[in-house]
Amino acid sequence: MNHPSGLSAAAVQVYRLRVTHPTDSVTELGCRAGLPPEVVVAAESELTRLGLLRTSPAGGWVAVGPETATEELVAATEHEILQLQVALGATRAKMQALSAHYMEARSLRSARGDIETVRGLDNIRAVIDDLARTATTTVDTLAPGGGQGEQALSAALPNDLRVLSRGCQLRILFQDSARRHKPTGQYVTRITAAGAQARCLSHLPTRMILYGDDCAVLPIDHERTGLGVIVVRDASVLGFLRWLYDHHWSQATDFFVDEHESPLGLSSVEAEILSQLASGRTNPTISAELGMSERTVARIVAGLMERLGAGSRFEAGVRAVQLGWVS
Structure with a gap:
């Protein structure tokens, strides 16, 4: 299981021991920690990548404090961010120079x-x-x-x-x-x-x-x-x-006002479909023009035909004109 810092448990253990035993060999440190030498080597590599462990010119290792290691890591990242910001600013300036043109x-x-x-x-x-x-x-x-x-x-x-x-x-x-x-x-x-x-x-x-x-x-x-x-x-x-x-x-x-029914009991959608029906329009054409599904149009047409007592679309259109439902 990893430590909250993200380090492996072995790396944390080796880090603690290197603070107090910087000159121990890998074998000696492994004996103190109860770890195989290869695990100690892997842990030291993990610590070195993060700047928490450095080799000492006099031999052995130097354990670096977390704050110092963090500052050095952040400084490198901040430098990269600064370079990106400079490049971004230069790009923006070049593009803005074209605005007048x-x-x-x-x-x-x-x-x-x-x-x-x-x-x-x-x-x-x-x-x-x-x-x-x-x-x-x-x-x-x-x-x-x-x-x-x-x-x-x-x-x-x-x-x-x-x-x-x-x-x-x-x-x-x-x-x-x-x-x-x-x-x-x-x-x-x-x-x-x-x-x-x-x-x-x-x-x-x-x-x-x-x-x-x-x-x-x-x-x-x-x-x-x-x-x-x-x-x-x-x-x-x-x-x-x-x-x-x-x-x-x-x-x-x-948009948010409910559709009002006409004195004939027709909603605005029904009146429009009936008008198009009387003009001989097909369901697909009505559907495309009103932005409705063909199934919905077919349902409304069927209901209108039933109310008009018509056996066909043509008869429904004729009856609607005769009754004054459409002009």
Whole structure:
């Protein structure tokens, strides 16, 4: 069993004996300790590595106090840390020296009318991190697809909290089904506690992030967001995207407010599914647009058909229009 210091029991015993018997041979010290010579040699090697035992010029050994040995070990480590800190400081200084050049080039890149295409997940994250870091007024997000992925939420949370800490306004618009996704709810709780606003709507047109009146980030293909994004800085396009966002925001309800039922007894999700059903949409299409599982959509569709007394999806759509449930 090892000593609390981490030394073996034999090393502790040899250390004690070397304090009082520095000139004993290995055999003599082994006799005093009741240890075989090879165990004494191994213990002395263990003590030497830690600086607790040194050979004496006059012969024999010198036992060094733990405090002295510790100071010498720590001094070597502190020297290595100091060298690393110097290297880190030099690297930081070199990188900061590029800041002015970067900001100047970025301002040129941000000229109105400019549209930038960004591909690759790492590149997309770098652009979004940069835009979030330099945002000064507002950041508004459309987040379709229901509950968001936990990895995406973890990546977004630090950026969002930094944006809020600088006094920026942060608004996020989710689809209604996100209310039932626990990780998304926990994320919204964190950011709203820091001053953000979050609302829900049954249907959102596309994924989008607006950074004040400076730029917007949209997917190249809203159905395959992994293909890449475009960063838009054109004033006329930004004006339309701002109107689009504010229009949807004005129709949405607070994330933590329960969905209100319509006078017909339909929840907002049921009303949206029924509207899409009347338009001839299939369950997979409805599922993708509302960010819900196909099983959930199928269950709600079956319930609506039963309430309408319809034997088919087509008949359900016709009856819903006849009864005024959908326009």
